[in-house]
Each structure stands twice: as structure tokens, then as C-alpha cells.
Amino acid sequence: MQSYDVLVVGCGPVGAVLAARLSAAGLDVLVVERSLSVHPLPRAVAADDEVQELLDRVAPGCLADAVQDVPVRFLGARGQPIGALRFPAGVGGRPGLALFHQPTLEARLRAAVAAEVRLGVALDALSQDQAGVTAALSDGSSVRASWLVGCDGAGSAVRAAVGIAWSGRDLRRWLVVDVAGAVPADGFTYRCDPVRPSVDMPLPGGHRWEWLLEDGEPAFDPAPLLPAGVEVVRCVEYRYAARRASSWRAGRVLLAGDAAHTMPPFAGQGLGAGVRDAWALGALLPRGEVDRYEALRGPHVREMTRLSLFLGAVLETRVRPAAALRDAALGAAFRTPVLGPWLGRGGPRDSRSGVLEL
Template sequence: MSADVVLGCDGANSTVRGIIGAELEDLRFEERWLVVDGVCDGDLGAWGGVHQVCDPRRAATFMQLGMLRYRWEFRLHPGESTVDLDTLLTPWLGTIGVRVVRRAEYIFRARIADRWRAGPVFLLGDAAHQTPPFIGQGLGAGLRDAYNLAWKLADGDPRLLDTYEAERKPHALAQIRLAIVAGWAMTGGQDRAAAVRRVVLGAIWRLPGLKGLALRSTSPPLRLARRGRRAGRLAPQPSVVQKGRTVRLDEVLGGGWATLYFGKASGPVVGRAIEVTPELDPSGGLRRWLRGRTVVLRPDRVVHRG
């Protein structure tokens, strides 16, 4: 990384935003939530995923973090300063005891910086955007910022750096808006909205086509990569077999550009050429994704062409 490049990624401090004259645009979402971690005396029988309680009176989230450690998140009402933890936790615990090891209040906000760069100074992560957590993309978005910027810095072409904000800002904004919609769908509204939500969500999980759409990746395509129907989208990360070991695709791709093909490559090969053989891809998942096409991947694993 060039010594004259400054990165700002501290959402708790506006110093770097101030350096480049950036301001946060408020996307009109703010909620206070209480997060409680506890170690229980016994197994609560959680199913292993995340429980989202779509109750307009008290929206909540519950998940298991370890053998006997669990997390509860409860939305706080406007102006609410104190809550009775026993009242909140008892429906989940029954007769099982719990030792609270962490209790913290968070404000979920939706905001995005109006500019992400001034000369050698770049914003990324929470300094550039802040999202409600309802689709779980906060940390992921920051990592994508870092990966997008890192390979462009390493490439050395200053023109590439001009594409950082142009690619990442619309992508981050789309995900923040999706998180707002998801948050309202899960927790918003009163009795009438809650009744509609129960009907709609019930229909989604009964119809296989709609269920598949709901579970599809929340990552929208980058706008600047438009060569083929997959261009701009993240590549999959399946398990493959290399030298007798089962590894993730990233280990085969290496750190730079790569070209994936099955049979014979069509078009120019960029970076590492990888033939997707049945030996490499015994499950066939990667070949099904390729669908006979040659796909060129950028170092950040975004499809450049294919």
C-alpha cells in the first residue's frame, strides 16, 4: 500500500470524514436495542439458527453463541430507560438459570457518507456507511470495501482508484435500503401490519419459488462490471478438491485475477487459468454455476466477465 494513502474506517470518530469534508446522509432509520449475552445452566434447545420475533409490541432476536451461551436482542421503546431483564428472559428460559455476562445498548442507524474520497484519503467500513443489522451485512460490507480498494491500490493504476466509490457506494446504499425494508417487515407496524406480515411470510415459506428468491444472496451486482449476466456479482465459494484435499475455491484461485472454464476457454484468459474438471469439482456445483461459460474473476472475487 502506498505510504501516502490514508484509510478511514472508524465509525466512532468523524475525524477522517472531516478531513475530506464528508458528511453522513441520514436514511431515516433509527432504533434502540438492548443486547444481552448470558451463560445458561442448561441447554435451551435452540435450533442453531437465528430466531426473529416479529412482535410489534417488542421485536426481539435470539441465537445460540456457544455450548451454553446465548444472545438476546430486544427493541427498546422510545423514551424507555429501564427494562426488567427477568420479564424479558423468562419466556426463553423457563426454569433454567442464566448468568448475564454482557448487557449493552445499541442504536441501529442507516447512514451513508456523501463522499468517500479526497485525494489519497479514502473512507471504508463504518466511516462510509452504517446499516441496521437485519440482513447481517454490516461487517461484510466493510470487508468488501477493503477488498475492493486493496486490489486497486496494489494494481498501481490510479484510474482504478476512481472506480472505488462509484462501485461501492451504490452497492452499500442498496444493502442499507434492503436492511431497512427487512427490518420493517420483521418488526414494524402494529396489529394490522403484523397480521399482513404473518400472511405474507407464511405464503413465502409455502411456495418453493418464492422461498428460493427470499434465500438468494442479498448482494446486488456492482454497476461498473457489465460483461455478461454474472458480471458484477460475487463468485460462489464452493468446496473443491485439490491434490486430494477438500478446500474452498479461494485456495485454488490464489490472490489475483483468475479465469474459470470447463472444457475449453472462450475469450482471453486473464490471470490464473483454472479448468473446472470433474476431479476438481466432484459435486458439479461449480460447473452448474459456469453453465459452459468462461468466467473471469477480479481479485476481490467479483465476476469481471462471464
């Protein structure tokens, strides 16, 4: 049976960052990924300055074509501007916000992985003892590793195999539409319209819209709302969720990224949280300091989840009087001498998670 220092299950963005970092540290790493190619549908679009820095350390230039530094605008119930923010440049002078194409990013991260990668191979089962983990793979082989890290997404088979509880809640349904083509845009816009809340943003070579859907409503057709001449490259419905694994470690098995936690995308922090996990674990594992992992990462993930849920609640208000109150309160907050400038710089979003120095 072949043996490795670390078996990474899943080569999405989180598995790729982890594998690249562990092999750069000299560990013998095997990555198994059940798909033959990167997930073709863009999900994440936004990265803050710290996440850009981490991604760039793994795959230099991987965000070179990102749309950078656009203003983030909040429009109220009648479409009136109620406030805008511009995240300041951060670590290494990187823009506070970069908007990217996830499949392109994932392909560039994968190309930076110097470890052995088996594509089209899934983890089927695992067992562990005090010295390591034995994994049965879908190609019929079994491998042994000192550590196994589940980077296998929200539906994690690794998490299920070691019996870690997964708790939290389902949230609302949203329709996500990406188009290719030139679309005039004033920035990243939260449209807090109680009739149909939506978000839209420029992307490299195109634009994205996200519309809230109500359970039980007749099918919503976004076509009349799209500009003429654009090509729809994806139109997919998601039910967002906020969930967390009760522990990110069981013996010699660890979890990272969506396998450990999910949040709605309103603060653009889900992928970023996973990249930070991978960066942290990539430093702590070779040093024998895995005990620090969850304590280091947990608080920032919790904070970003709270922020994402708060932004969702602000945006998703459907009752007109509540929406009018929200607009008045938010508008007043943006105009207040100290609070206003703080909100204008991004308010409670803190991109410094403490992993950069690891």
C-alpha cells in the same frame, strides 16, 4: 518524518483486513489504533459465505469455531411459524451463514497483520497535498503517507477532517444481550411480536437476544426472559442508523467500513460490507486503480442497506392489524411455488459482490 505508502487509521475488523492485504501486496503500511486492545463488546455476529471466504484468506481458520448453517425462522405476531430459510452453501462450499464472536475474530485478524501497528495511538489531524498526506498522531509524532485510509468507524475523525458529508437517519433503539452458557435454540429467529419484536440466535459458547425498545418507555428488564443458569456477558443499548458518506474519497484520503456507511444489523451485513471494502481497496490501491473503488462497492452496499431496512420494517411492526396482514402476506409468499423456494434460499440477499476475483 517517517513515510509510508499507506497510513491506515483504525484497526477494527476493516482496518485489520486492509492492512493485512496491503502489506501482503508489498506496500509499506502503518496502522494507528487509538485503543490498546480489541473492542471487548461483540457487535457483529453473522457472516455470509463470501465474507467468510475473505476473512479466511486473511487469517486462515479465524472462523473455525463459528456456529454454522442454522436455519433462519420468522415467527408471527402470535408466535406461529410463518416461514424459514436456509442460505445454501456458497463460495468454496462455505456455509451460507456463520455466527461468530467479534472480539475473537478481531484478535485473530490483528494477529495476521504483518504491517507496523501502533496501539494506543490516535490520528489527531491531517493535511494533504497532491503527493500525499501528513498526519499528526497522538504520540506527538507526524508521519507522511502516499495514501491515508480512514477505517475509524461510524464517528470517523478522518471523514470529518476532510469535510466529507455524512447523511442518513437514526433508526429505533434496541437492547442487545449476550449470555454465556448452554441455551437450547432452533436457529436464528426473528420474533415478529408486535408487543416486543425481538431477534435471537446461537453464538459460539452462548446466545444473543435483541429486543426493540420504545423511546420514553419505562426501563425494560430482560432478566425474567432469560433462561436460568446463564451468565450475562453484555447488556447494551444501541440506536441503529443508516448513513452514508457523500464520497468515499477526498484527494489522497479514502474511507472504508463504518466510516463510509452504516446500516442496521438485521441482514448481518455491516461488518461484511466493510470487509468487502477492505478487500477491494487492498487490491485496487497497489494497482493505482482507486478510482474504481466506490463504483465497485457502492451498489452492493446500497442493496444490503435496503435489505436491512426492509427486514427491520417487517420485524418492527407494532400495530396489531398491520402485523396480522404482514404475517398473512409473508406466509403466503413462503407457500408460493416459485417465490417460496427463492425466499427459502435467502431471497434478495446476494452474497456475491464482485470483490472475490480482485
